[in-house]
Amino acid sequence: xxxxxxxxxxxxxxxxxxxxxxxxxxxxxxxxxxxxxxxxxxxxxxxxxxxxxxxxxxxxxxxxxxxxxxxxxxxxxxxxxxxxxxxxxxxxxxxxxxxxxxxxxxxxxxxxxxxxxxxxxxxxxxxxxxx
Numbered sequence: 001x002x003x004x005x006x007x008x009x010x011x012x013x014x015x016x017x018x019x020x021x022x023x024x025x026x027x028x029x030x031x032x033x034x035x036x037x038x039x040x041x042x043x044x045x046x047x048x049x050x051x052x053x054x055x056x057x058x059x060x061x062x063x064x065x066x067x068x069x070x071x072x073x074x075x076x077x078x079x080x081x082x083x084x085x086x087x088x089x090x091x092x093x094x095x096x097x098x099x100x101x102x103x104x105x106x107x108x109x110x111x112x113x114x115x116x117x118x119x120x121x122x123x124x125x126x127x128x129x130x131x
Contacts, residue, residue, distance in 0.1 A: 009118035
């Protein structure tokens with residue numbers, strides 16, 4: 001799932017964070033059993049920070065779908081926490097299966113929730129007195 005320019009939303013902060021997520025997920029998919037736990041922990045930590053930052057952006061632009069978007073973030077963080085416990089115990093199979101689904105989840109999330117947030121941020125930035 002390498003980063004593609006078509007994934008850019010035109011909000012530099014979001015695009016930079018998404019590039020890191022895509023890179024980590026891509027490396028996780030290719031990781032051997034020795035590297036997988038470290039990369040999974042790195043992806044989990046990055047995703048937590050990523051979602052916290054998007055939460056701040058949603059508040060900043062008074063994003064109308066903040067509840068739904070935050071709910072999706074909480075769901076994914078819960079899943080990552082669940083699988084992190086298994087990974088720490090050396091059980092990688094289920095976490096690897098979960099990681100296989102990340103590209104499809106990310107594509108949908110990016111095209112729907114994150115694209116809407118980016119549009120909201122761009123509207124706010126284009127208001128008189130901004131930028």
